[in-house]
Amino acid sequence: MLDEKAQLHTLEGVSAATLILLVIIYAIDATSMTPLTSSTSNAHVQSELVALGQDILNTLDYEEPGYNSKLKNDILNWDGNQYIWNGYDYILDGGTNYLNNSNLSSILKKTLISQGIAHKVEIVYLINSSNNIITSAPDKMIDAGIPSNNAVIVSRKIVLQDTDCTGGGCNSGKYLDIDPSTNLYNIVDIKLILWRT
């Protein structure tokens, strides 16, 4: 027996259920979508941060023949302490000294601080452990707490020579000569971690 009313009711039920489902999905998406939610728009934010971070490091790592880059000078002059942003400047964590004469801190203030982008800077280098050369644990130069799940990391490696670490160079006392038999002193990886708050 062909019952058109039953078919009609079934179809109406299906279309009503589809409508309700779409409304629920839309409502959930709309309320939980923030710039940090893992999504296509967040991926776009991340790629922008990567480009910004790489530009900062590339700019600082330019050098003329016979001169060190600004980034290398910062690594040589760093005192090995951890600094944090106090709303005005980068200040020694638990102290009163500021991170002075740092090209890195100057450019971070102009670019990231002004845009409200949270950031930290970590330094990884090589250490000689029982005649095995291994990489160190990250040392924090600038700290800003725990990054969000959507943080990005950009890095830049620089090479130090024996001649770089004489006469007051290599202030931190952290990176040591991994190869006394040649002029190679150490390889340092500078990691810039960026995230939106």
Next chain:
Amino acid sequence: MGIIQNNDAQFMLLAGFIIAIGLVITTVMFSSIIFEENMAIGGGSDPSKNELVNLIHITKDETRAAYNNSTASGGGNTAKFNNFSKQMQYFNGNLSKMYALHGETVNISWENWTNKGYANLTDNGTANGVSNWTVIENVKNSNITVDVIYFNGAFQIRLKNSTEKLINITSTGTFSFINSTANDPYSIAFVNGANASGRFNMTGNASGKQFIRARDYVINTTMTFSSNRIKTILTIPFSVPW
């Protein structure tokens, strides 16, 4: 008058409604897929590009440092190249450990520069490089030494500011020139650099600070970079000592 119940019309309306919803869902789905594909491709290639730029940069720095160190230590060509290779091998081995942290591998190899002649006096030191090129601009004073080993025609050094001075090199040999100016900075350029090969060294003051430009050899250095996405092999000619 009672309401006329027309089931066929209701079916048609409902069918049209369902088709419309289906079209919207399909459009949104395809749009998302295309966007995701583009994001995956665009986002994935960028980190490797910057890693390669950094690898070239530090390899150039280390090649120059190893060359300067090996030539400063004296001795014959074999001893110099052994010193150079020792430092480069140490650099290569330890750099791999740094890259291993990121799940990448690198390997660096270099040529024996003691067996090759001095570089051409072109912009990049190769025979096919640009022949007429500016070495440095805005110079106040300079001390130029050119050691021409091979000569095959006209080769000049041009000092140019509001006037122009051409220094003609007409044979092999070592030539030195000192030039200074009080308030009219000049640029130093090589003209017909492909006609000669040898070494040059320039020191002095430019743009308010000391400068050095020098070249003995051009060392071809090969860098192999591998990640889970790409494998790249690059051979770059690095000018040494600067």
